[in-house]
Amino acid sequence: MPAERNSRLVRRISGLAVLVCAAAGWLSCTQRGLAQTSLEYAVKAAFLLNFTKFVEWPPSAFPGPNAPVAICILGTNPFGQTLDEIVQGEQAGSRALIVRKLDHPPASQGCQVVFIAGSRKDVPKTLRSLGPGVLTVGEGESFLREGGIVAFVIENRRVRFDINRTAAQNADLKLSSQLLTVARTVEK
């Protein structure tokens, strides 16, 4: 039941959002360190899932017409089990969603979303190794300069993201205008 899934997903996101908002408030004062980290990645996990709904991949990005949308975590996994739980049972259009954890950049058509944790050092090299048809998501403002498409940033204790449209075009991806409007900044 898609509706059920939807409602579950949204509830989850909104619940997280509330927590984020709350973290931005008085609660965060006492439990900042731990709580902030886990909440931050819970939100980011939900965002990762939602990105798949605002992005259109070219058919060449998939190995087959029924191939799932693979969200790949390259290197360090900051999400723990959160991402798996969120993605569980979700779909991106007609395609299923799976989460893969990789140590090395994937082969062509292996991943449609690649999350590169901010702790990774060889970001430019990694990005260059990835072919077209991959939505690259990273952390920090420098990620876009290095050739990434979407970069999570923290602003006013809230999770936001920036978008590099040129990179998206280079990667042969179409981004929904809704995604662009929600983005903190959009670079050309």
Place this chain on the structure above:
Amino acid sequence: MTSLRDKPIEQKLAIVIAITTAAALILTGLGVVVADSILFRAYLRRDLSALTRIVGGNSTGALAFDDQDEAHRALDTLEARTHVSSACIYRVDATVLAKYSRPGAPACPQPNRDESIQFAVDGVDVSQPILLRGDRVGTLTLSYDLGEIGERIRLYGVTVFAVLLIASFVAFILASKLRSIIVTPISRLVGATTSVAETGDYSIRVQKLSGDEMGVLVDRFNDMLAGIQSRDADLKKALIDREAALRDAENERQRFRFMAESMPQKIFTAKPNGEVDYFNAQWMEFTGLTFDQIKDWGWTQFIHPDDLPDNLRAWRRALETGEPFQFEHRFRRANGSYRWHLSRGQAMRDVNGNITMWIGSNTDIHEQKEKERQLRRANEDLQQFAYSASHDLQEPIRNVAVYSEVVAKRYQSLLDDDGRQFLGFLREGGRRLAALVNDLLVYTRASMAELSETSVDSSAALIDSLASLAEAIRESHATVTYDSLPEVYMGEAHLQLIFQNLIGNALKYRGQDAPRIHVSACRQGAVWRFSVQDNGIGIDPRYKEKIFGIFKRLHHDESYAGTGIGLAICQRLVERYGGRIWVESEVGKGATFFFTAPQHAQPVRSATVQPSAG
């Protein structure tokens, strides 16, 4: 409505136009408002559905990434729609992500599971699910203020009112315009009728201003006036003529009255139904009664009771048939005595033959009547005497004749020559006396004979008379011929006697040739005219009348035997039956005797013509 009915047509037109215009406009306005509100609802439904889909679609990103600012921005686009009073974007768990509302606006409607648009009196609540790639990511709810509809209706009302004002103005102008088209001809017509009614001048005509029904009406009115004008002229002429005729009639009446009053006779006039409407003064003087007492049928009171029934019958018959009437009857004088009068009446007729009145005169014939009565009585006495005398004389005369014959037979030898001669005179005288007395008796019988009331075949009477003359016919070698003869109302014995005398005369006064006698009859008015023609010696026209006298003879010689009483008997009989007898002849050329006999039963003893002897 009554007040409207009496208003001038111009105002009626204006009111009718105004009402029609107003009704049309109001109905149109109502229709537009109703149609518009229905269309507006449908439009609003589509519009709000589209609006919420767009806004919802624009807020999918905001919902997906829980971006309140972006959600507010999406809602802020609704600001341009002034009637959206409040709107909210709900998350899937029905918590509010973003909210927009105008001051004083109600709270956002609660989200519904499916798309819904609910119309309330004052507003519309919309709940629109927000989908992202077919997945529900939230709900947009919106409250729409329906004040707009009221505004629209107000606008329509103002428009209709404004158009109504303009239309009324146009209607007013149209009515003014129509005045010249419709009202002006009517006003002229009304003016014309008024002046015709006031002045009686039928020469007035109305000017025709249009070719429509009004024009036709004007033409008809003018025609009618022309008709009335000519008829009025005719009427005036007829009135003048009538006055003249009345004057003439009055003059005529005066003249008649004057004549009637100055006459010694009694004069009356009666209506066609028999009611007497005029008696001249002689009447009042005679009867001692007033006109009012004797007018109409009041005159019956002075008629002698014995005469009245017959009088009334005769008068009524005259009224029915229209034939003149004549009547002899007795009127009572003022002193109570009765006097005989002869009344004659005649119907006056108009050109069509209808009776317009009766006019009658009543002549006092009392003296005349009295003399007549005395004369008749004397005559009757005389006839009675003659009859008795001749009847009583027969016996002694027969004795003289019989015994002179006896003397001649038995005692002739005892007489000398003188004696025989004297006896011869005595016998001859006796025979003649017997014949004379016999004829005289016949004559007086004829005078007193009862008239027959049955018809007789005159040819049978002729044949009978020829039989009794058979000897004389044979001796004289006479030829008697006759045509077919009619039936007449006479006593058979009387008719036979007439034929016998006339044919006997023809045989007696014959010339050199053998007698040829022809009897014929032809219809002459109400009588049959018989003729007996002979070829005898004829009669000198000087003696045409004389020969019918009693004992009158033209020939005293012995060649023509007879007593000279035959034609007197014929005349007596014919006249008894109301007929006439005469002769046409010349000496030596034969003679033709004519007499008339009644075709129909005689109105014997009819009081209308023959007064009773009493």
